Structures are given as C-alpha cells and as structure tokens.
Amino acid sequence: MKNKITLKELSKLLNVSVSTVSKALNDSPEISQKTVERVKELAALHNYRPNPVAVNLKSSRSGTIGVIIPNIANVFFAKVLSGIEAKAQEEGLQVITYISNESYDREVQIIDHLTSGFVDGVLLSIAEETQRKRAFDHIYHLIDYDIPVVLYDRINYDMPVDKVGVDDAESFKKVTTKLIKKGVKKIGVVSTILHLVNGKERIRGYQEALLPSMKEHIAASTRREFLDEKIHEILIDDKVEAVLCCDTESTMRVYRYAYEHNIRIPEDLKVVGFLNEEITSFLTPSISYIEQNPRKIGKGAMKLLGKRLKGEAELNKTTEKIIKTKLVNLESTTFDSEH
Amino acid sequence: MKNKITLKELSKLLNVSVSTVSKALNDSPEISQKTVERVKELAALHNYRPNPVAVNLKSSRSGTIGVIIPNIANVFFAKVLSGIEAKAQEEGLQVITYISNESYDREVQIIDHLTSGFVDGVLLSIAEETQRKRAFDHIYHLIDYDIPVVLYDRINYDMPVDKVGVDDAESFKKVTTKLIKKGVKKIGVVSTILHLVNGKERIRGYQEALLPSMKEHIAASTRREFLDEKIHEILIDDKVEAVLCCDTESTMRVYRYAYEHNIRIPEDLKVVGFLNEEITSFLTPSISYIEQNPRKIGKGAMKLLGKRLKGEAELNKTTEKIIKTKLVNLESTTFDSEH
DNA sequence: CTGAAAGCGCTTACAG
DNA sequence: CTGAAAGCGCTTACAG
Numbered sequence: 001m002k003n004k005i006t007l008k009e010l011s012k013l014l015n016v017s018v019s020t021v022s023k024a025l026n027d028s029p030e031i032s033q034k035t036v037e038r039v040k041e042l043a044a045l046h047n048y049r050p051n052p053v054a055v056n057l058k059s060s061r062s063g064t065i066g067v068i069i070p071n072i073a074n075v076f077f078a079k080v081l082s083g084i085e086a087k088a089q090e091e092g093l094q095v096i097t098y099i100s101n102e103s104y105d106r107e108v109q110i111i112d113h114l115t116s117g118f119v120d121g122v123l124l125s126i127a128e129e130t131q132r133k134r135a136f137d138h139i140y141h142l143i144d145y146d147i148p149v150v151l152y153d154r155i156n157y158d159m160p161v162d163k164v165g166v167d168d169a170e171s172f173k174k175v176t177t178k179l180i181k182k183g184v185k186k187i188g189v190v191s192t193i194l195h196l197v198n199g200k201e202r203i204r205g206y207q208e209a210l211l212p213s214m215k216e217h218i219a220a221s222t223r224r225e226f227l228d229e230k231i232h233e234i235l236i237d238d239k240v241e242a243v244l245c246c247d248t249e250s251t252m253r254v255y256r257y258a259y260e261h262n263i264r265i266p267e268d269l270k271v272v273g274f275l276n277e278e279i280t281s282f283l284t285p286s287i288s289y290i291e292q293n294p295r296k297i298g299k300g301a302m303k304l305l306g307k308r309l310k311g312e313a314e315l316n317k318t319t320e321k322i323i324k325t326k327l328v329n330l331e332s333t334t335f336d337s338e339h
Numbered sequence: 340m341k342n343k344i345t346l347k348e349l350s351k352l353l354n355v356s357v358s359t360v361s362k363a364l365n366d367s368p369e370i371s372q373k374t375v376e377r378v379k380e381l382a383a384l385h386n387y388r389p390n391p392v393a394v395n396l397k398s399s400r401s402g403t404i405g406v407i408i409p410n411i412a413n414v415f416f417a418k419v420l421s422g423i424e425a426k427a428q429e430e431g432l433q434v435i436t437y438i439s440n441e442s443y444d445r446e447v448q449i450i451d452h453l454t455s456g457f458v459d460g461v462l463l464s465i466a467e468e469t470q471r472k473r474a475f476d477h478i479y480h481l482i483d484y485d486i487p488v489v490l491y492d493r494i495n496y497d498m499p500v501d502k503v504g505v506d507d508a509e510s511f512k513k514v515t516t517k518l519i520k521k522g523v524k525k526i527g528v529v530s531t532i533l534h535l536v537n538g539k540e541r542i543r544g545y546q547e548a549l550l551p552s553m554k555e556h557i558a559a560s561t562r563r564e565f566l567d568e569k570i571h572e573i574l575i576d577d578k579v580e581a582v583l584c585c586d587t588e589s590t591m592r593v594y595r596y597a598y599e600h601n602i603r604i605p606e607d608l609k610v611v612g613f614l615n616e617e618i619t620s621f622l623t624p625s626i627s628y629i630e631q632n633p634r635k636i637g638k639g640a641m642k643l644l645g646k647r648l649k650g651e652a653e654l655n656k657t658t659e660k661i662i663k664t665k666l667v668n669l670e671s672t673t674f675d676s677e678h
Numbered sequence: 679c680t681g682a683a684a685g686c687g688c689t690t691a692c693a694g
Numbered sequence: 695c696t697g698a699a700a701g702c703g704c705t706t707a708c709a710g
Contacts, residue, residue: 004456006703017681022705032679049455053395054703057686062392078417085438097436099424116388252621259623282591282621284598345687356697371695393687396702
C-alpha cells in the first residue's frame, strides 16, 4: 500500500491517455459512458485519490483557510474554532490553526507567513497586545495581498473587512436595565479587559443604561492586586448590590472575594458573569451569565469567508454580523428566565 | 499588490534563467556570488515568496500534519493543541485541525479524507465512541498507507505506532497511597469515563494501592441520574472520607453534591479532581487536583511525529512516552506540597 | 469520443 | 557559472 496510485499509472493500466482518465473521473461529457465506467471501476479498485497538492497547483487555490486564535485555552475561542471547523467541513475546506498567544510579534509572524499563499483566506481575532499597541499595519498588509480576511469576536475596528461579533454594548445595557427595573440601585462593573474593544463596549453599554441619578462603580485593572483593591472599593466601601463582570478573570475574582468576605450570592450581591457554561456549572452557588454562542460566531465567520472565496460577496462592501447574546438565569439569582 | 510574483517573472526582470533564480535563492554553490546578490535583492524588493503548493508538489510532501481532536471545548485538548502548534511551528510544519466530536463516524470520515495525501502525518486521540465500539480498522488503514501516526493521551491500545500519554494508573496509585499514609480509611472513586482506557487505568491504579483490608468504593456511570445515586451511596451510605474523581464531570458532580448536602470540603470529605487549573481556581473551597501537563503532551507527540517524518526514528520500533502527572495541593486540602 | 500538448510554480540532474 | 529540459500530478483548451 506504500505508494499512492497516480493518474498516469491508471492510464497505463487502462491503455488510455491520462487526459481521458482525468476527464472520466471528473464526469466530463466528452467521454463515453463505457470508458467512464471502466475508469471509475479501476480507480475504485485501487482506491485512487487525486493528489490534492497537484489539484491545488492547477487551480492556484490551496483549499485551506487560516484561523488565528489569540488563546486556545480560553473555552470561548475553542468553541469558536469548533464552529469554524464544522462550517469549513461543509464547504470542503481545510482549517490551518495558528495561535497568536495574544502576542503582537507572533501575530505579525503568522500573517507574514500567510502571505506566502498557504491559505485562501483568513479568520482573525486580534491579539491583546496588538490592540494595546494599536499597530495594525500587518493586517492591512494581508488585506493588500487580496487575501480575504474576516474578523471575529474582536471586531470593532475600522477595517475594510467582514466581521462577526457579539453585541457587547447591547448585552450589558440590557442586563443593567433589567437590574434597575428589579429595583437595584447600586450597580457596579468589574473588568480586566478595559484595553480590549469588547471590554470598552461592555462598559459603554452599562453606562448608557444607568439612570442620570445613578453613580458609576467601575473596578478595572489588568493586575490582580490592584483589581482586588478596586473590588474592595465597590463591594465594601460603595456597597453595590449587583456587579457585572466583563470577563472570566474578573468574574472569578469577584466570586472568590465574596466567598472570602462572607458576602452571600445572590442575597447580598447579584453577580452576572461573562463566562462559559462549563465554569458556571461548577460554581456553588451558581450565578447568572451572558452566553455568547461562540460556535455560532465561528460558523458565521466561516460562512462570510466562504462567500468571499466563492465570489458571492460584493467586492466593495463589507458585512458585519452581530450574534445576539443571551442572559442565562441560574438557580440562585433573581432574574426571570429568558427564552 | 494583487498578483504574487513568480520565479519566471523574476527571471525575466533579471535576464537570467528560471533555474538560475531558483538556485540563487536557495544559495546553491553553483551560482556566482554576484548573481546571488542581484537575485536576492530583486526578490526582496518584490517581496517574493516561493509558492508553497508548488514546492510541495515537487517534494511530494505537504508540509502539514493533521491533528484529530475528540473535543476541543475540553481545555485539556485545547492545551494539547497549543503544545502541538508550538512544536510544529518550530519544525516549520502547518497544523490542520480536525474535530471528531467523540464520534466514530466522523473519525472514520476524517481518516478517509486524510488518506488523500493532505498531510504527512497524523496526531490522533481516539474518539470515545470508537473506544466503545472497539472498531479500529480505519486507524490501521491509515497506518497501512504509511502515514505516520502518533497517538496522544488516549493511548493504551496495542497499535504499532508511537504514543504519548499520561501515567494514569500510576497517578491514582500514588494519590491513594498518600491518603492511606495520612490515615484515611475509606477511599472512593467517581468516574464517568469507565469505558475509556484512561478511566480504566486510573481505577486500576486506585485498586492496586488499596490495602487488602480496604473495601473498594466505586461510583461510576455515564448517566447523570445514575451517577448521583452512586455518589449518594459512597458519600452517604458508605461514608467515604476521601474521593478521587476520574474526570471533570465527576469532579463537578461530587462537588455539587457535597455543597447541596452540606458536606464540608475538606473537613468531611477530601476531594482530588482530575481537572484543569482554571476550573480549580474557581472552586470555593478549592480542592487538590492532578495536573496532566497537556501542553507537554502536545509537544511530545509533535516531537515524535517530527522524528518519524525526518526519518530519525527506527522503522520497526515504536516509542511510548509517558508524561508524569503532578499532584497539586490547594489551600483547603490536607496534602503536603509536592515539588 | 480520445489524446497530445501546454501549463500551474517550482527544483534539479545534466549539458555546455 | 548558466541554462535548457524534465518532471512533481493534475486539468483543460485544442486537434483529430
């Protein structure tokens, strides 16, 4: 079974030309029914598969797309990837995975590599460091190369590409409004991702929903020791009754802070987290959380890219798709169910 | 910037032959220093990159490896992937990701696809359903195709391939022994993965470590309602003092069960989980857990595959690499630190 | 209906 | 030191 059989070998066995074999296998109307059958039978017998590399060289497409993931250990991105993979599967495309590890340098390196023509298109979620630096030249470079790019999740940039993301601002606005309607007077926000677009957007949503009479309570820092201090300020000094967490890390810190200081959830403090189902199911007591539907984001991004690759998308127009989040209500919170 | 420049175009601009340009770029000693410089300069100017597809066709290698992941939303596998990706990066290989979703059919389909020559080698962790069915023909098929395969994590199969895994039995044996030395008399095990090799191995390690005088307390089921019943039996009826959990799901069930029945951890019950750091850090109180070092597993698997691909491995001999686990001790357990 | 020829973009023995 | 030629495995206009 060592060597894969080629068209040439098949043609020799069949005593016809390579062209004929190729056409027969591709159901060309040029070839007689009889020949087609003969060829296909032998091909099946030898388990013939066209060499994808050769096919790609002819068609000058690689049949693969590149996915750049900032952090694969984050279940959110892992699920996005699984959505991408599922959709790519449907479209007959391969997925080449690149992990930027939130590093600018690595992202530049990956993108540089991608301009060699390894892939027909790219799905990108911009690394944290890149966002901090606001250095996007490498991404524009990719676009200049006419490699279709779709941004996913971290999207609020003014780039001429398709985008798929989440209604960050809207989700926080809705939750805040809901809490206000419940009669909650002091609402706070905790974040370790203030420098990311998504983090900024979420806070904006919160701010927009606050009533003019209400004070903002924002505890934000990327450094754990400072964050705990700030959490102390809003939980102990300001005595907020509810807190919205912008990310997994801040949810965890609030949760642990409450545990260590005997603050009961949800009696003393209502907590809404931005995290995934798996972790929430571990928490005792459970909290409410905003479900982002990462698989859908992945599928949506791959779908847009697929359209670009097939030329079904308009050339000078980009699409922005927003996947709605859902507030999930758990046992020990006081929200009504949402369906 | 639309069209990538090719060797042919470069050669025209330089008034030399395509061969000369190719050799110059590859630092062939055949070419004069002057020409090499001239060629490289222009190539750099035009940002020339060899078309990887064409290079692959010549070398009849694809330069990519395929990774089959049973479940990417499991952080364990996500981290394995990140280890694989890092090592592949070092070796200049691309990683094509396939997600089997623990499905036998999907795994068969992926492997069938892989025999077309998309990849030079495969890293595989066998899907749950495949293990249940004990149907491995498709994997042998891949091996017959002379595509190097390395099994990772789920490895205890008698296949003639390289393997990288964890010391499942050993890890449970060690923990059990440790507990016994601490004076714990009744030790139980909870598992939802009894049908997986890893699950079996862990239980075997536990059984081996038990003293002849001690009774086994095993709560195992893949169905949640049955599992809760069995957890009840060992926690309430048998009153075990410590419980080893074989997987994330069973850890979570035990944890929640204890919470709901006011069983204090670790005063009433010591819990050792098989889960990842992220989740553990969420638990209040925290528990001890066995750290498997998934990134190292990924790197190790990729390293073995790399050796096969470079022909550095002996042909009729396979390597099995075991990555040691580590027991991690957290605040509220009574283990000594281990370093 | 079938086949010879050119070509996708490269590399590499071989000749000069 | 340089270049023409063959070839990796395929597809597809073109000729017969």
